[in-house]
Amino acid sequence: MARAIAEHYLPRYADDxxxxxxxxxxxxxxxxxxxIAGCFAAGLIPTGSQDPYGLRRQSQGIIRILETKDLRLSLxxxxxxxxxxxxxxxxxxxxxxxxxxIMDFFKDRINNAYLERGYRYDIIESVMKSGFDNLxxxxxxxEVITRISxxxxxxxxxxxxERTFNIGKNCTIHGEVNEELLEEEEECKLWAVYEKEKDxxxxxxxxxxxxELSLAYNEVFAKPVHDFFEKVFVNVEDExxxxxxxxxxxxxxxxxxxxxxxxxxxxxxxx
Numbered sequence: 503m504a505r506a507i508a509e510h511y512l513p514r515y516a517d518d519x520x521x522x523x524x525x526x527x528x529x530x531x532x533x534x535x536x537x538i539a540g541c542f543a544a545g546l547i548p549t550g551s552q553d554p555y556g557l558r559r560q561s562q563g564i565i566r567i568l569e570t571k572d573l574r575l576s577l578x579x580x581x582x583x584x585x586x587x588x589x590x591x592x593x594x595x596x597x598x599x600x601x602x603x604i605m606d607f608f609k610d611r612i613n614n615a616y617l618e619r620g621y622r623y624d625i626i627e628s629v630m631k632s633g634f635d636n637l638x639x640x641x642x643x644x645e646v647i648t649r650i651s652x653x654x655x656x657x658x659x660x661x662x663x664e665r666t667f668n669i670g671k672n673c674t675i676h677g678e679v680n681e682e683l684l685e686e687e688e689e690c691k692l693w694a695v696y697e698k699e700k701d702x703x704x705x706x707x708x709x710x711x712x713x714e715l716s717l718a719y720n721e722v723f724a725k726p727v728h729d730f731f732e733k734v735f736v737n738v739e740d741e742x743x744x745x746x747x748x749x750x751x752x753x754x755x756x757x758x759x760x761x762x763x764x765x766x767x768x769x770x771x772x773x
Contacts, residue, residue, distance in 0.1 A: 513563045520567055531567060531580075534560045538607075539584035542600050548607070561611040568637040577608060578635050609634065621648060624769040631764035639710065646712040647763050659720045662727050663758050663765035669736055670752030675745050679753065683746040688733040692726045696754055699723075707761050719758050727754065 510529035513520055521527045541547070541555050548557050568575060581604050585597040612634055616626050625647050634640040650656055684690045699722045706715035736747045758765075 513566060516559075516562065520570055527567060527571065527573075531564060531575075534564050535580050535584045536587070538604060539581055539600075540588065542604050542607070543585065543588050543597065547603065557607070558611060561608055562615060565612060565615050565637060569641055572638050574636055574638045576635050577605070577637065581605070581608075612637070612640070616644065622651070622770070624767060625651060625763075628763040628765050628767040631767055632759055632762055642710050643712050643762050646716065647765075650713065650716055655717065655720050658724045659716060660765045660768050662720065662723050663755065663763075664768070665731055666727060666751050666755035667759065667764060667766040669731075670748060670755045673745065673748035673752040675749055677749070679750050680742075680746050683743050684750075685743065686734045688726070688730045689747060689750060692730045692754065693750055695722055695726050696750070696757075700757065703757055704761075712762050716758075716762060723754060 505523060505526065510521065510526055510533050521530045537555065537560055538557050541557055546555055553559075567573070581601060582597075585601060588597070609630065613623075613626055613630070617623060621644060626644065629640060629644045629647055632643065650659065679693055681693065684693055699718075703715055703718055703722075706712065706718070730751075734747065736744060736751070738744050738747075
């Protein structure tokens with residue numbers, strides 16, 4: 503018990519040792535989450551060089567512990583739990599504003615941590631766009647995209663995701679693609695590929711086989727997406743046909759963006 507109490511202060515600085523015991527790890531994380539939530543709730547937010555309660559250091563400690571021990575925990579749930587204990591500050595339970603401030607702060611901490619380790623700024627941003635709630639999963643995706651960025655498929659993969667995102671983001675409807683509204687051969691082929699390959703691609707998500715998913719996504723969609731944009735005019739006057747095409751493109755894009763990274767935010771395509 504004494505060891506766990508001592509470990510709950512760890513890490514005290516950037517290269518300090520991490521807690522080794524399970525209880526010490528839990529106490530360390532709980533203390534850090536509660537301190538950050540409490541300080542933000544009280545308005546004690548770091549500004550510039552001012553960080554009297556060491557919240558930046560505490561956040562780096564959280565990042566190191568979660569990453570090193572491969573703890574697949576939800577930042578959202580942990581901060582929400584810490585905020586829910588502050589009933590004297592939020593008697594009505596509405597802490598959404600400060601929760602948003604905390605997550606913005608933590609996003610900056612994660613960004614800085616991986617920039618310092620040499621990861622590309624645009625790759626970090628693209629992976630963050632697909633979520634960073636589970637830090638272990640975020641790092642897994644970050645490492646995969648970094649590796650793929652050095653392979654021959656990189657430019658094609660970025661082009662597929664970027665083109666489908668830039669068009670698909672204009673889609674304002676939800677639901678399923680209406681096959682009866684598909685007129686052009688290329689859009690029919692793209693829909694057929696999507697229907698055939700969707701489940702095959704999604705099976706890679708749970709085991710976090712993101713490299714395999716990326717390779718397969720590029721292989722099955724690179725040509726039909728290219729052909730679609732070469733031959734099909736999306737913004738036709740008929741609203742039903744236009745929206746159906748936008749929805750198709752959006753669904754193709756979401757297969758990748760919702761699971762790995764939004765490569766539309768890649769700036770340096772040729773590296």
